[in-house]
Amino acid sequence: MSHTTSGRDASLRERAAKVVPGGMYGHLNAAIFTTAYPQFFARGEGCRQWDADGREYVDLMCSWGPVILGHRHPAVEEAAAAQRAQGDCLNGPGPVMVELAELMVDTIPSADWVMFSKNGTDATTQALMVARAATGRDKVLVAHGAYHGADPWCTPSTAGTTAAERADLVEYPYNDLAGAEAAAGYADGEVAAIIATPFKHDSFEDQEPVDPAFARGLRALADRIGAALVLDDVRAGFRLDPRGSWEPLGVRPDLTAWSKAMGNGYAIAAVTGADALRGAAQTLYSTGSFWFSAVPMAAAKATIETLRDIGGVALMERAGARLREGLAAQAASHGFTVRQTGPVQIPWLSFEGDATLEKGMHWASACLEEGVYLHPWHNWFLSAAHTDADIDRALAGTDAAFAKLRARYGAD
Amino acid sequence: MSHTTSGRDASLRERAAKVVPGGMYGHLNAAIFTTAYPQFFARGEGCRQWDADGREYVDLMCSWGPVILGHRHPAVEEAAAAQRAQGDCLNGPGPVMVELAELMVDTIPSADWVMFSKNGTDATTQALMVARAATGRDKVLVAHGAYHGADPWCTPSTAGTTAAERADLVEYPYNDLAGAEAAAGYADGEVAAIIATPFKHDSFEDQEPVDPAFARGLRALADRIGAALVLDDVRAGFRLDPRGSWEPLGVRPDLTAWSKAMGNGYAIAAVTGADALRGAAQTLYSTGSFWFSAVPMAAAKATIETLRDIGGVALMERAGARLREGLAAQAASHGFTVRQTGPVQIPWLSFEGDATLEKGMHWASACLEEGVYLHPWHNWFLSAAHTDADIDRALAGTDAAFAKLRARYGAD
Structure with missing residues (x-):
């Protein structure tokens, strides 16, 4: 049954079409996935979500990243409730701002200071402002096809943006150090920052781990040309390594942008930076109501502490590995050649020879019908709330979806 | 006693100085007010706030606008809690998004549709994107000195921004139609939007009501040149008129940016627009995690409904008028000539001949010491929670502050 034709979701879509452009917009616009996808959601608990028609899903998207401990995690909700009982939006920050900043500086080796904001885009934009203030330069090296947010300078669609807003971006190819060096040469002496995601997680494509030599090369390049190295850890941050996603490589960025999972769904973002950039950061007028x-700061503090205390990364890795192994076995047994890319806790699956993603879309829709919410062309996210039983429940659904796919397309 | 030298606030500032650039930044950075101001706040209830050292204030800033029904208003908190028990950040919006959009379209005559975001800057930026997408043009007419947010294109300090990011702004003088027409002529045929605040509420200056002929003239000018008229109602919205701040003038903008008071402190923003711009709005990729x-949508729905049901604007006008009358009488009796500007519910007071704001700063600090929180160079905000007794309590403090000022400077 399509969600577009009957039930509560259909009726909400009909009403939304009148009062919201296109009925919905942005990354949660279900109209751009497949017709199987519900638009409206009613409830979340742990790693399960329920759509507006009451259908339950094992959730492998985690609201596109923010939910990292599971919905309504008690430690986070208690910390948020305790703060809320005192106050949230006041004439100054609460003491919790200092506690959260101290926790982040203690946890993240590249961080000597923190600036808070609300969304990932705030943080990537603010990081570039700090770099520009520090260097007095305008140009920024950006990997071709990378997503850094939805402000006019970075949104993937140029509708409503001006050429001037992107005039100072110079593209380089991810994982290609010679290409990055060529881009730096092109903008010789004018580069304020090199921004990079910790691995290649562009939509519609297989994910690609960072080549450690490339990461180290970007660090050396930034040093050589006097630019700031900015790590956009908005999507991956807190899932790969609590110290920052490039810390295992020994590569420390000058500035890091954080958001998404930082508050387990509460709206918060941050830039962390090195001492050398502290003075420049002080010169900005960067703020929001x-x-x-x-409350989101109390939630973030509880989220980061809980992830540390329960070994959150290891839990996500365990769940992700179980999912990956299960999917690999199912694909083989149904006769499909699939590629599973990205870290196991931020996975994606694509089908061999499926350039148009037709098979992938069909399979994702079938998973949805089987009570598994994942995405046809954007990476998925696991949380620390995904138990073995949850993954097994998800795998029961994906297995049935592979069977449906085989019935339609045959084996590879 | 200065908050910078002892007590919990001082100790928090000392810790913050290590982990936050400058110890604090943005509009809540108390270091840029006077040394009397506390930096950290612990609690809010109704129209009272308590700083980190437990000092209580009658709050005349309302967290710079967001708090319009008073802190922890039961109707808002109940609606937020009920939604929170179900879910907040999910794989799609909740049904409440549709209900809130319908409520806004029903309430605001210029609104045929709504797009939601998180901060005022998101909304002003998005409004310009819609206008640019609709017109295929780049230039925007902006009033000289007006505040439209803190993205690189609009933040009052240019630190960390590039010339290109402001290349398409053309300034006009507020309340000067000939000046606006000249600016439009300068950018002939290239103007996507004219953006204006509903009245002149620039910092460090007396506020100035909009000349109705100017507002009507901007409307006619936008129509003549095929540009969108954008009302930046982020600061004043919901305090002056629930239908939009220019509705009493009969001037309907094509696009309106909303935020601040919309959710009584919960983080939410919106752009409302006319049908003619719906198609353009649909083309944007504008989104955030x-x-x-x-939850903030449930809070916003409850806030807007409560303001309507209790006659919130009239309550704020009553409180504002009582404050203005009281301050006028006190100033006269202490021998000061003051100017009180802005709508009574978004007031400001300045002293005659006080170009450096020295007297104003001294008086604001004295008010603070007397338990009244107001601002030396930014407009204040009243809420529907300010009762006659609260205003009288505030006036007791301001009276003592005038007396202190007289002891120091003598009467005018």
Whole structure:
């Protein structure tokens, strides 16, 4: 049954079409996935979500990243409730801002200071402002096809943006150091920052791990040309390594952008930076009405502490590995050649020879019908709330989906 | 006693100085007010706030606008809690998004549709994107000195921004139609939007009501040149008129940016627009991880309904008028000539001949010491929670502050 034709979701879509452009917009616009996808969601608990028609899903998207401990995690909700009972949006930040900043500086070796904001785009934009203030330069090296947010300078669609807003971006190919060096040469002496995601997680494509030599090369290049190395850890941050996603490589960025999983769904973002950039950061006027609200900061503090205390990364790796192994076995047994890419806790699956993603879309829709919410062309996310039983429940659904796919397309 | 030298606030500032650039930044950075101001706040209830050292204030800033019904208003908190028990940040918006959009379209005559985001800057930026997408043009007419947010294109300090990011802005003088027409002529045929605040509320200056002929003239000018008229109602919205701040003038903008008071402190923003711009709005890729979270939407719905049901604007006008009358009488009795500007519910007071704001700063600090939180160079905000007794309590403090000022400077 399509969600577009009957039930509560259909009726909400009909009403939304009148009062919201296109009925919905942005990354949660289900109209751009497949017709199987519901648009409206009613409830979340742990790693399960329920759509507006009451259908339950094992959730492998985690709201596109923010939910890392599971919905309504008690430690986070208790910390948020305790702060809320005192106050949230006040005439100044709460003491919790200092505690959260101290926790992040203690946890993240590249961080000597923190600036808070609300969304990933705030953080990537603010990081570039710090770099520009520090260097007095304008140009920024950006990997071709990378997503760094939805402000006019970075949104993937150029509708409503001007050429001037992107005039100072110079593209380089990810994982290609010679290409990055050529881009730096092209913008010789004018580069304020090199921005990179910790691995290649562009939509519609297989994910690609960073080549450690490339990461080290970017660090050396930034040093050589006097630019800031900015790690956009908005999507991957807190899932790969609590110290920052390039810390295992020994590569420390000058600035890092954080958001998504930082508050387990509460709206918060941050830039962390090195001492050398502290003075430049102080010169900015960068702010927002809700940036210093205390409740999301209390939630973020509880989220980061809980992830540390329960070994959150290891839990996500365990769940991710179980999912990956299960999917690999199912694909083989149904006769499909698939590619599973990305870290196991931020996975994606694509089908061999499926350039148009037709098979992938069909399979994702079938998973949805089987009570597994994942995405046809954007990476998925696991949380620390995904138990073995949850993964097994998801695998029961994906197995049935592979069977449906085989019935339609035959084996590879 | 200065908050910078002893007590919990001082100790928090000392810790913050190590982990936050400058110890604090943005509009809540108390270091840029006077040394009397506390930096950290612990609690809010109704129209009172308590700083980190437990000092209580009658709050005349309302967290710079967001708090319009008073802190922890039961109707808002109940709606937020009920939604939170179900889910907040999910794989799609909640049904409440549709309900809130319908409520806004029903309430705001210029609104045929709504797009939600998180901060005022998101909304002003998105409004310009819609206008640019609709017109295929780049230039935007902006009033000289007006505040439209803190993205690189609009932040008052140019630190960390590039010339290109402001290359398409053309300034005009507020309340000067000939000046606006000249600016439009300068950018002939290239103007996507004219953006204006509903009245002149620039910092460090007396506020200035809009000349109705100017507002009507901007409307006619936008129509003549095929540009969108954008009302930046982020600061004043919901305090002056629930239908939009220019509705009493009969001037309907094509696009309006909303935020601040919309959710009584919960982080939410919106752009409302006319049907003619719906198609253009649909072409944008404009989004954020937390833009569609259901709790702030439930809070906003309850806030707008409560303001309507209790006659919130009239309550704020009553409180504002009582404050203005009281301050006028006190100033006269202490021998000061003051100017009180802005709508009574978004007031400001300045002293005659006080170009450096020295007297104003001294008086604001004295008010603070007397338990009244107001601002030396930014407009204040009243809420529907300010009762006559609260205003009288505030006036007791301001009276003592005038007396201190007289002891120091003598009467005018």
